[in-house]
Amino acid sequence: MMANPLREGLTTRAVPQPCAIVIFGATGDLTHRKLIPALYNLAADGELPPGTTVVGFARRPKTDEEFREELKETTKKFSRQTVRDDIWSSFAAGLFYHQSDFEDESGYTSLARQLDDIDAKRGTRGNRLFYFAAAPEQFEPILKNLKAAGLNESKNGGWSRVIVEKPFGRDLASARELNGIVASSFSEEQTYRIDHFLGKETAQNILVLRFANAIFEPIWNSRYIDHVQITAAETLGVEARGGYYETAGALRDMVQNHMLQLLCLVAMEPPTDLRADSIRDEKLKVVRSLRRYDVEQVAQFVVRGQYTAGAINGTDVPGYRQEEKVDPNSTTETYVALRAIIDNWRWSEVPIYIRVGKRLPKSATEISVHFKRAPQVLFNRNNAELGQNVLVIRIQPDEGISLRTMAKIPGSSLRIEPVKMDFRYGTSFGKASPEAYERLLLDAMSGDATLFARRDEVEEAWAFIDTIENGWARGADPLTFYPAGTWGPEEADELLARDGRSWRRL
Numbered sequence: 001m002m003a004n005p006l007r008e009g010l011t012t013r014a015v016p017q018p019c020a021i022v023i024f025g026a027t028g029d030l031t032h033r034k035l036i037p038a039l040y041n042l043a044a045d046g047e048l049p050p051g052t053t054v055v056g057f058a059r060r061p062k063t064d065e066e067f068r069e070e071l072k073e074t075t076k077k078f079s080r081q082t083v084r085d086d087i088w089s090s091f092a093a094g095l096f097y098h099q100s101d102f103e104d105e106s107g108y109t110s111l112a113r114q115l116d117d118i119d120a121k122r123g124t125r126g127n128r129l130f131y132f133a134a135a136p137e138q139f140e141p142i143l144k145n146l147k148a149a150g151l152n153e154s155k156n157g158g159w160s161r162v163i164v165e166k167p168f169g170r171d172l173a174s175a176r177e178l179n180g181i182v183a184s185s186f187s188e189e190q191t192y193r194i195d196h197f198l199g200k201e202t203a204q205n206i207l208v209l210r211f212a213n214a215i216f217e218p219i220w221n222s223r224y225i226d227h228v229q230i231t232a233a234e235t236l237g238v239e240a241r242g243g244y245y246e247t248a249g250a251l252r253d254m255v256q257n258h259m260l261q262l263l264c265l266v267a268m269e270p271p272t273d274l275r276a277d278s279i280r281d282e283k284l285k286v287v288r289s290l291r292r293y294d295v296e297q298v299a300q301f302v303v304r305g306q307y308t309a310g311a312i313n314g315t316d317v318p319g320y321r322q323e324e325k326v327d328p329n330s331t332t333e334t335y336v337a338l339r340a341i342i343d344n345w346r347w348s349e350v351p352i353y354i355r356v357g358k359r360l361p362k363s364a365t366e367i368s369v370h371f372k373r374a375p376q377v378l379f380n381r382n383n384a385e386l387g388q389n390v391l392v393i394r395i396q397p398d399e400g401i402s403l404r405t406m407a408k409i410p411g412s413s414l415r416i417e418p419v420k421m422d423f424r425y426g427t428s429f430g431k432a433s434p435e436a437y438e439r440l441l442l443d444a445m446s447g448d449a450t451l452f453a454r455r456d457e458v459e460e461a462w463a464f465i466d467t468i469e470n471g472w473a474r475g476a477d478p479l480t481f482y483p484a485g486t487w488g489p490e491e492a493d494e495l496l497a498r499d500g501r502s503w504r505r506l
């Protein structure tokens with residue numbers, strides 16, 4: 001039975017189908033930390049269609065047995081649930097290793113044979129999901145060889161899809177080129193560009209909050225909203241990823257994708273229905289409406305910082321320039337704060353402040369919607385001390401939503417203080433949310449592209465980011481520094497202070 005790609009209502013979803021998942025870059029970090037633990041957890045929760053098989057495709061020689069052993073060790077470390085031997089052994093029976101160079105054509109013809117064999121033995125029905133967890137330079141030979149081996153086409157009534165990991169280009173030109181390379185082997189319908197933030201439970205809940213409740217939409221506009229803040233703070237540094245990070249920086253690594261995706265969910269118009277393309281059409285319009293910066297505006301509205309040595313939770317940590325595989329004179333930014341404007345009717349002149357940073361004092365990702373103050377009459381006469389109503393969507397940790405309102409402090413005198421109405425996933429639903437990759441892998445197996453980025457969305461996001469990179473390249477906005485364990489450069493505070501505002505304390 002073909003999956004129905006339409007996500008109907010809130011309770012049903014397309015049925016994921018058993019398939020062979022071929023991971024290119026199977027010995028890498030992503031496979032060990034995220035992909036296999038996600039598949040294991042799906043298996044443990046009974047969500048993985050029986051017969052689902054993983055083929056790890058990589059260069060190093062390795063037996064199936066060695067591959068399984070290594071994956072078991074790392075899954076024990078990174079899995080959300082404890083690894084149970086009985087579940088692992090039936091899951092591991094579907095893990096295989098295929099050794100080949102990415103450039104070697106014969107490796108793909110033997111892969112095709114192996115996949116036919118898996119279809120026959122494990123009932124994967126000709127369904128193939130190719131996961132690109134390799135470096136982007138390797139995409140081209142992999143795609144070419146998949147096509148030459150006929151693996152890009154559906155077979156025996158099955159389907160063939162490709163999941164592409166970031167970085168999806170490093171500017172508009174390279175993203176277009178990469179999209180072109182992918183498109184020469186797989187159609188847009190077969191292509192799933194992953195942005196794991198979209199798989200986070202609370203990110204998905206943004207649309208539910210906005211469009212399954214009648215009370216928010218009427219006030220979700222420039223008449224009532226003063227400004228929005230989107231923060232992704234991490235205590236981690238670049239860890240072992242200095243080589244990659246040097247080519248990216250915080251703007252490309254976090255803002256182009258994750259932050260703009262969150263912004264789209266918060267700012268988009270209601271879609272006409274819940275089809276993947278209806279939702280993505282609306283997100284695209286948001287990115288398209290983002291006001292582009294000229295060089296002078298980059299200097300004015302964007303702050304870039306890099307961490308120096310400092311301490312996180314009492315432990316000394318090195319500065320970015322002292323990290324492994326980082327140039328000792330690097331000017332790569334590990335922190336970005338910016339003020340964006342969406343030029344459309346709903347958001348006219350409402351500032352959207354975005355900040356991301358590594359080695360900040362706390363790890364937290366959240367969106368806060370700050371409403372305008374009450375009129376200056378009654379309790380707010382003389383613009384007293386009344387604060388703003390703030391709706392906070394906590395993406396992680398401690399997923400939930402809170403609303404800050406004003407309340408009278410009990411007692412005979414009239415004193416008003418902000419209080420919080422708080423919804424927490426943990427207490428309301430009593431179970432841990434699945435990991436983003438679990439949801440996204442299942443969606444790709446079901447043919448539901450809603451939570452994946454479309455080609456035009458990605459390119460439009462790069463067009464916006466390019467205006468900032470261009471400003472930086474022309475010397476706007478010199479790099480600033482902040483000690484690890486602090487909330488970023490002072491310039492980021494000044495960015496808001498100039499507007500009479502301040503960052504929310506996390």
Ligand code: BG6
Pocket residue numbers: 196234253254365
């Ligand atoms: C990744 C970035 O996409 O997202 C990392 O490359 C970052 O630099 C990570 O640390 C953050 O994701 P999460 O899910 O840990 O918040």
